[in-house]
Amino acid sequence: MTMSNSQDIDLAAAKQEFTFTVYTENQIGILNRIAIIFSRRKINIESLNVSPSEIEHIHRFNILITETEEVVSKLARQIEKQVEVLKVYYNTNDDIIWQEMALYKVPTDTIAEKVLVERLLREYGARVCVIRKDYTVFETTGHRQETDKLIEVLQPYGLIEFVRSARVAIIKDSEGFNRKLREFEKLEPGQDVIENEYLDRKKDVFTM
Numbered sequence: 001m002t003m004s005n006s007q008d009i010d011l012a013a014a015k016q017e018f019t020f021t022v023y024t025e026n027q028i029g030i031l032n033r034i035a036i037i038f039s040r041r042k043i044n045i046e047s048l049n050v051s052p053s054e055i056e057h058i059h060r061f062n063i064l065i066t067e068t069e070e071v072v073s074k075l076a077r078q079i080e081k082q083v084e085v086l087k088v089y090y091n092t093n094d095d096i097i098w099q100e101m102a103l104y105k106v107p108t109d110t111i112a113e114k115v116l117v118e119r120l121l122r123e124y125g126a127r128v129c130v131i132r133k134d135y136t137v138f139e140t141t142g143h144r145q146e147t148d149k150l151i152e153v154l155q156p157y158g159l160i161e162f163v164r165s166a167r168v169a170i171i172k173d174s175e176g177f178n179r180k181l182r183e184f185e186k187l188e189p190g191q192d193v194i195e196n197e198y199l200d201r202k203k204d205v206f207t208m
Contacts, residue, residue: 017046018072018090019098019169022061023053023177025084034061034085037078043067047100049166054176058086062098062169087177091169098169102147103129104138104154105161111136117157124150135160 024030031050038045047064065072076088108131111117124146126138140150144164151162 014068015066016068017064017066017093018069019093019096019167020061020063020065020072020076020079021089021091021169021171022063022079023055023086023088024059024061024082025086026057026059027084030082030084031061033082034063034079037075038063038065041071041075043071043075047167049168051168058177062167064167089171091171095173096169096171098143098167099141100144100147100167101139101141101165102150103161103163104140104150104159105135106138106154107158107160108132108134108136110157117154120150120153124153126150 022034024034035045035048043065045063045065047062049062051060052058053060065075067075072090076090079085080088104126106117121138124140125142126140128136129139130137140147147164151159
């Protein structure tokens with residue numbers, strides 16, 4: 001094995017899933033500018049969810065990528081340079097609670113006739129969303145491995161359609177950004193504001 005190949009393997013081994021939590025003002029174009037930061041570096045966004053946060057008029061992005069921590073840290077700094085971005089956190093899967101929702105469309109006559117399918121759906125925590133004469137739609141939540149497994153299980157029974165949502169995640173050891181925003185608002189005029197305080201303190205990034 002050459003030295004170059006060995007280095008490539010070491011780099012690949014260091015990569016893991018990271019979830020960005022990005023708080024932004026609700027402004028037109030911010031999604032595109034954030035996406036460009038990743039595309040310029042040829043980094044694939046595996047999952048992207050945008051929703052209102054616990055703070056009025058502030059949106060929260062959950063962005064999933066697979067990369068090294070060094071690259072992720074640099075990306076977080078770059079994202080924070082955007083004017084509308086208030087704060088960026090990044091976490092490994094061990095540091096967050098996350099879920100994805102999935103919908104499965106299956107022929108109704110198969111569900112009605114196959115007791116085995118009903119049992120399998122119960123085992124995977126699925127629930128019925130819609131029942132029609134021609135098809136039934138089930139919904140379940142879980143990690144990707146779990147929702148993917150149910151696809152395999154339902155394929156022999158005529159799975160018609162499948163769709164999965166983006167990841168939604170909450171940081172385990174977190175007091176939320178709400179408190180930090182309120183503290184910022186209470187700062188006296190002229191009081192120093194520390195930029196990128198969490199990005200400069202690796203241990204605190206994961207605990208907020």
